[in-house]
Amino acid sequence: MHLSCYKRAVDGSQVNSISIHRYNMAPTTVRKFESEEQVSVALASYIHHLSAKFISAYGTFSVVLSGGTLIDTLRKLTEPPYISSIDWSKWLIFFLDERVVPLDHPDSNYKLAYDGFLSKVPIPASNIFSIKEKLSPEEAADEYEQRLKHLVANNTLKTSPTTGFAKFDLMLVGMGPEGHVASLFCWYFQRFEKTKWVTFITDSPKPPPPRITFTLPLINSADHIAMVVTGEDAADAVKVALGKHAADYYPLPVQKVSPEENLTWFLDKEAASEL
Numbered sequence: 001m002h003l004s005c006y007k008r009a010v011d012g013s014q015v016n017s018i019s020i021h022r023y024n025m026a027p028t029t030v031r032k033f034e035s036e037e038q039v040s041v042a043l044a045s046y047i048h049h050l051s052a053k054f055i056s057a058y059g060t061f062s063v064v065l066s067g068g069t070l071i072d073t074l075r076k077l078t079e080p081p082y083i084s085s086i087d088w089s090k091w092l093i094f095f096l097d098e099r100v101v102p103l104d105h106p107d108s109n110y111k112l113a114y115d116g117f118l119s120k121v122p123i124p125a126s127n128i129f130s131i132k133e134k135l136s137p138e139e140a141a142d143e144y145e146q147r148l149k150h151l152v153a154n155n156t157l158k159t160s161p162t163t164g165f166a167k168f169d170l171m172l173v174g175m176g177p178e179g180h181v182a183s184l185f186c187w188y189f190q191r192f193e194k195t196k197w198v199t200f201i202t203d204s205p206k207p208p209p210p211r212i213t214f215t216l217p218l219i220n221s222a223d224h225i226a227m228v229v230t231g232e233d234a235a236d237a238v239k240v241a242l243g244k245h246a247a248d249y250y251p252l253p254v255q256k257v258s259p260e261e262n263l264t265w266f267l268d269k270e271a272a273s274e275l
Protein backbone atom coordinates (compact mmCIF):
# COMPACT_ATOMS: atom_id res chain seq x y z
CA MET A 1 0.00 0.00 0.00
CA HIS A 2 1.25 3.52 -0.79
CA LEU A 3 1.24 5.94 2.12
CA SER A 4 0.94 9.51 0.85
CA CYS A 5 3.29 10.94 3.48
CA TYR A 6 6.18 8.64 2.53
CA LYS A 7 9.24 10.57 1.37
CA ARG A 8 12.64 8.92 1.48
CA ALA A 9 15.41 11.00 3.01
CA VAL A 10 17.99 11.70 0.33
CA ASP A 11 20.74 13.48 2.22
CA GLY A 12 22.09 13.94 5.71
CA SER A 13 20.30 17.21 6.41
CA GLN A 14 16.93 15.60 5.77
CA VAL A 15 17.81 12.70 8.02
CA ASN A 16 18.67 15.14 10.82
CA SER A 17 15.44 17.06 10.49
CA ILE A 18 13.45 13.84 10.38
CA SER A 19 15.06 12.60 13.55
CA ILE A 20 14.03 15.86 15.27
CA HIS A 21 10.47 15.36 14.00
CA ARG A 22 10.47 11.92 15.58
CA TYR A 23 11.69 13.13 18.97
CA ASN A 24 9.25 11.74 21.44
CA MET A 25 8.84 13.23 24.91
CA ALA A 26 6.59 10.57 26.30
CA PRO A 27 7.47 7.06 27.38
CA THR A 28 5.77 4.85 24.80
CA THR A 29 4.23 1.49 25.58
CA VAL A 30 3.12 -0.81 22.76
CA ARG A 31 0.54 -3.42 23.74
CA LYS A 32 -0.30 -6.07 21.15
CA PHE A 33 -3.31 -8.38 21.39
CA GLU A 34 -4.52 -11.45 19.53
CA SER A 35 -7.83 -9.87 18.57
CA GLU A 36 -9.85 -6.66 18.56
CA GLU A 37 -11.98 -8.25 21.29
CA GLN A 38 -8.91 -8.47 23.52
CA VAL A 39 -8.03 -4.85 22.72
CA SER A 40 -11.52 -3.89 23.85
CA VAL A 41 -11.10 -5.80 27.13
CA ALA A 42 -7.66 -4.31 27.87
CA LEU A 43 -8.73 -0.80 26.91
CA ALA A 44 -11.69 -0.93 29.31
CA SER A 45 -9.42 -1.99 32.15
CA TYR A 46 -6.88 0.75 31.31
CA ILE A 47 -9.58 3.45 31.17
CA HIS A 48 -11.19 2.21 34.40
CA HIS A 49 -7.85 2.50 36.18
CA LEU A 50 -7.21 6.03 34.89
CA SER A 51 -10.76 7.12 35.68
CA ALA A 52 -10.38 6.04 39.32
CA LYS A 53 -6.94 7.65 39.56
CA PHE A 54 -7.93 11.04 38.15
CA ILE A 55 -11.28 11.23 39.97
CA SER A 56 -9.58 10.44 43.25
CA ALA A 57 -6.87 13.05 42.66
CA TYR A 58 -8.89 15.86 41.02
CA GLY A 59 -12.61 15.03 41.25
CA THR A 60 -13.12 14.74 37.48
CA PHE A 61 -11.87 12.74 34.50
CA SER A 62 -11.60 14.54 31.16
CA VAL A 63 -11.76 12.21 28.17
CA VAL A 64 -11.39 13.08 24.50
CA LEU A 65 -13.00 10.76 21.95
CA SER A 66 -12.08 10.15 18.30
CA GLY A 67 -14.60 8.93 15.77
CA GLY A 68 -14.17 5.80 13.70
CA THR A 69 -13.85 2.27 15.04
CA LEU A 70 -12.68 3.47 18.45
CA ILE A 71 -16.27 3.96 19.61
CA ASP A 72 -17.13 0.31 19.10
CA THR A 73 -13.87 -0.75 20.78
CA LEU A 74 -15.09 1.09 23.92
CA ARG A 75 -18.02 -1.34 24.20
CA LYS A 76 -16.68 -3.26 27.24
CA LEU A 77 -17.01 -0.11 29.34
CA THR A 78 -20.77 -0.28 28.88
CA GLU A 79 -20.90 -3.77 30.43
CA PRO A 80 -20.28 -5.24 33.92
CA PRO A 81 -18.11 -4.70 35.91
CA TYR A 82 -17.34 -1.23 34.49
CA ILE A 83 -20.86 0.06 33.96
CA SER A 84 -21.44 0.07 37.73
CA SER A 85 -17.89 0.55 39.04
CA ILE A 86 -16.97 3.75 37.18
CA ASP A 87 -18.11 7.09 38.60
CA TRP A 88 -19.57 8.29 35.30
CA SER A 89 -20.96 11.47 36.85
CA LYS A 90 -17.39 12.80 37.08
CA TRP A 91 -16.52 12.23 33.41
CA LEU A 92 -16.18 15.17 31.00
CA ILE A 93 -16.37 14.25 27.31
CA PHE A 94 -14.76 16.15 24.42
CA PHE A 95 -14.33 15.42 20.73
CA LEU A 96 -10.87 15.20 19.15
CA ASP A 97 -12.39 16.08 15.79
CA GLU A 98 -15.87 16.54 14.48
CA ARG A 99 -17.56 16.68 11.16
CA VAL A 100 -19.41 19.98 10.64
CA VAL A 101 -22.86 18.49 10.17
CA PRO A 102 -25.97 18.47 12.39
CA LEU A 103 -25.50 16.38 15.54
CA ASP A 104 -28.13 13.89 14.37
CA HIS A 105 -26.53 13.47 10.92
CA PRO A 106 -25.14 9.99 10.12
CA ASP A 107 -21.67 11.55 9.59
CA SER A 108 -21.56 13.20 13.03
CA ASN A 109 -18.90 11.88 15.41
CA TYR A 110 -21.16 12.98 18.28
CA LYS A 111 -23.96 10.80 16.92
CA LEU A 112 -21.55 7.88 16.47
CA ALA A 113 -20.29 8.30 20.03
CA TYR A 114 -23.79 8.84 21.43
CA ASP A 115 -25.33 5.81 19.73
CA GLY A 116 -22.39 3.49 20.44
CA PHE A 117 -21.23 4.63 23.87
CA LEU A 118 -22.59 7.79 25.49
CA SER A 119 -26.24 6.69 25.46
CA LYS A 120 -25.24 3.53 27.35
CA VAL A 121 -23.44 5.14 30.30
CA PRO A 122 -24.78 7.68 32.84
CA ILE A 123 -22.60 10.68 31.96
CA PRO A 124 -24.62 13.87 32.58
CA ALA A 125 -25.58 15.56 29.29
CA SER A 126 -24.06 18.82 30.58
CA ASN A 127 -20.66 17.07 30.79
CA ILE A 128 -20.67 16.21 27.07
CA PHE A 129 -19.09 18.97 25.00
CA SER A 130 -20.34 18.57 21.45
CA ILE A 131 -19.84 21.22 18.76
CA LYS A 132 -22.42 23.94 18.25
CA GLU A 133 -24.65 23.39 15.23
CA LYS A 134 -25.37 25.81 12.40
CA LEU A 135 -21.91 27.39 12.39
CA SER A 136 -19.36 27.43 9.58
CA PRO A 137 -16.29 25.20 10.12
CA GLU A 138 -14.20 28.25 11.06
CA GLU A 139 -16.85 29.53 13.47
CA ALA A 140 -17.34 26.07 14.99
CA ALA A 141 -13.59 25.69 15.59
CA ASP A 142 -13.31 29.15 17.16
CA GLU A 143 -16.36 28.54 19.32
CA TYR A 144 -15.03 25.17 20.55
CA GLU A 145 -11.62 26.70 21.31
CA GLN A 146 -13.24 29.54 23.27
CA ARG A 147 -15.32 27.02 25.22
CA LEU A 148 -12.18 25.06 26.12
CA LYS A 149 -10.44 28.27 27.23
CA HIS A 150 -13.44 29.13 29.39
CA LEU A 151 -13.30 25.67 31.00
CA VAL A 152 -9.61 26.20 31.72
CA ALA A 153 -10.32 29.67 33.16
CA ASN A 154 -12.95 28.29 35.56
CA ASN A 155 -10.68 25.34 36.50
CA THR A 156 -12.92 22.68 34.99
CA LEU A 157 -9.97 21.69 32.81
CA LYS A 158 -6.33 21.65 33.81
CA THR A 159 -3.60 23.60 32.02
CA SER A 160 -0.27 22.23 30.90
CA PRO A 161 2.41 24.18 32.79
CA THR A 162 4.74 23.45 29.86
CA THR A 163 2.60 24.66 26.96
CA GLY A 164 -0.27 26.70 28.45
CA PHE A 165 -2.75 24.62 26.45
CA ALA A 166 -5.58 22.66 28.10
CA LYS A 167 -4.35 19.39 29.58
CA PHE A 168 -6.85 16.58 29.12
CA ASP A 169 -6.51 13.51 31.31
CA LEU A 170 -6.96 10.99 28.51
CA MET A 171 -7.21 11.21 24.74
CA LEU A 172 -8.44 8.16 22.87
CA VAL A 173 -6.97 8.48 19.41
CA GLY A 174 -7.71 6.42 16.31
CA MET A 175 -5.52 6.38 13.22
CA GLY A 176 -6.43 6.26 9.54
CA PRO A 177 -4.69 3.79 7.21
CA GLU A 178 -2.43 6.56 5.85
CA GLY A 179 -1.41 7.72 9.34
CA HIS A 180 -3.81 10.59 10.00
CA VAL A 181 -5.00 11.33 13.50
CA ALA A 182 -7.94 13.57 14.42
CA SER A 183 -8.53 15.51 11.15
CA LEU A 184 -4.80 16.18 10.69
CA PHE A 185 -3.77 14.76 7.33
CA CYS A 186 -0.35 14.27 5.75
CA TRP A 187 -0.08 17.13 3.28
CA TYR A 188 -2.59 19.51 4.85
CA PHE A 189 -1.36 22.60 6.69
CA GLN A 190 -3.52 22.04 9.78
CA ARG A 191 -1.00 19.48 11.02
CA PHE A 192 1.60 22.25 11.39
CA GLU A 193 -0.59 24.59 13.45
CA LYS A 194 1.33 25.84 16.48
CA THR A 195 -0.91 28.45 18.09
CA LYS A 196 -4.58 27.54 17.75
CA TRP A 197 -6.10 24.92 20.03
CA VAL A 198 -8.80 23.93 17.56
CA THR A 199 -8.71 24.49 13.82
CA PHE A 200 -10.86 23.66 10.81
CA ILE A 201 -10.59 22.02 7.42
CA THR A 202 -13.01 22.41 4.52
CA ASP A 203 -11.43 19.89 2.14
CA SER A 204 -10.72 16.84 4.28
CA PRO A 205 -9.53 13.96 2.08
CA LYS A 206 -11.62 11.67 4.27
CA PRO A 207 -15.28 12.55 3.79
CA PRO A 208 -17.13 14.55 4.81
CA PRO A 209 -14.89 17.53 3.85
CA PRO A 210 -15.87 20.15 6.51
CA ARG A 211 -14.47 19.34 9.94
CA ILE A 212 -12.97 20.86 13.04
CA THR A 213 -10.00 19.27 14.78
CA PHE A 214 -7.78 19.58 17.82
CA THR A 215 -4.27 20.71 16.85
CA LEU A 216 -1.09 18.82 17.68
CA PRO A 217 0.01 21.20 20.46
CA LEU A 218 -3.34 20.68 22.18
CA ILE A 219 -3.22 16.93 21.60
CA ASN A 220 0.33 16.70 22.94
CA SER A 221 -0.51 18.67 26.08
CA ALA A 222 -2.63 15.71 27.22
CA ASP A 223 -1.58 13.69 30.23
CA HIS A 224 -2.26 10.26 28.70
CA ILE A 225 -2.89 9.29 25.09
CA ALA A 226 -4.10 5.87 24.02
CA MET A 227 -3.57 5.13 20.32
CA VAL A 228 -6.22 2.53 19.58
CA VAL A 229 -5.54 0.91 16.23
CA THR A 230 -7.07 -2.28 14.88
CA GLY A 231 -7.41 -4.03 11.54
CA GLU A 232 -5.01 -4.88 8.74
CA ASP A 233 -5.60 -1.59 6.86
CA ALA A 234 -3.57 0.13 9.58
CA ALA A 235 -0.58 -2.24 9.45
CA ASP A 236 1.59 -0.22 7.04
CA ALA A 237 1.18 3.03 8.95
CA VAL A 238 1.81 1.24 12.26
CA LYS A 239 5.04 -0.10 10.76
CA VAL A 240 6.09 3.40 9.73
CA ALA A 241 5.18 4.84 13.13
CA LEU A 242 6.73 2.12 15.31
CA GLY A 243 9.05 0.13 13.07
CA LYS A 244 12.81 0.38 13.26
CA HIS A 245 13.12 2.29 9.96
CA ALA A 246 10.61 4.96 10.93
CA ALA A 247 13.20 7.77 10.79
CA ASP A 248 13.80 7.14 7.06
CA TYR A 249 10.45 8.62 6.18
CA TYR A 250 8.84 12.04 6.33
CA PRO A 251 6.70 11.77 9.48
CA LEU A 252 3.07 10.82 9.30
CA PRO A 253 0.76 12.92 11.51
CA VAL A 254 0.55 10.00 13.94
CA GLN A 255 4.31 10.18 14.50
CA LYS A 256 3.90 13.68 15.93
CA VAL A 257 1.66 12.42 18.73
CA SER A 258 3.64 12.73 21.94
CA PRO A 259 1.75 13.50 25.15
CA GLU A 260 3.35 14.96 28.26
CA GLU A 261 3.13 11.85 30.42
CA ASN A 262 2.26 8.61 28.72
CA LEU A 263 1.60 7.19 25.26
CA THR A 264 0.15 3.68 25.02
CA TRP A 265 -0.56 1.90 21.73
CA PHE A 266 -3.28 -0.75 21.75
CA LEU A 267 -2.91 -2.93 18.65
CA ASP A 268 -4.62 -6.08 17.50
CA LYS A 269 -2.75 -8.82 15.64
CA GLU A 270 -3.69 -7.45 12.21
CA ALA A 271 -2.61 -3.87 12.94
CA ALA A 272 0.68 -5.15 14.40
CA SER A 273 1.28 -7.63 11.59
CA GLU A 274 4.08 -5.61 9.92
CA LEU A 275 6.04 -4.96 13.09
Ligand SMILES: O=C(O)[C@H](O)[C@@H](O)[C@H](O)[C@H](O)COP(=O)(O)O
Nearest residue numbers: 066067068069070174175176182
Ligand atom coordinates in the same frame (compact mmCIF):
# COMPACT_ATOMS: atom_id res chain seq x y z
O1 LIG B 1 -13.64 11.88 12.10
C1 LIG B 1 -12.98 10.87 11.94
O2 LIG B 1 -13.05 10.21 10.93
C2 LIG B 1 -12.10 10.39 13.02
O3 LIG B 1 -12.04 11.05 14.18
C3 LIG B 1 -10.76 9.94 12.50
O4 LIG B 1 -9.65 10.67 12.89
C4 LIG B 1 -10.62 8.50 12.89
O5 LIG B 1 -10.33 8.39 14.25
C5 LIG B 1 -9.55 7.79 12.09
O6 LIG B 1 -9.78 7.99 10.73
C6 LIG B 1 -9.55 6.30 12.36
O7 LIG B 1 -10.76 5.79 11.94
P1 LIG B 1 -10.99 4.23 11.94
O8 LIG B 1 -10.80 3.77 13.35
O9 LIG B 1 -12.41 4.07 11.47
O10 LIG B 1 -9.99 3.65 11.01
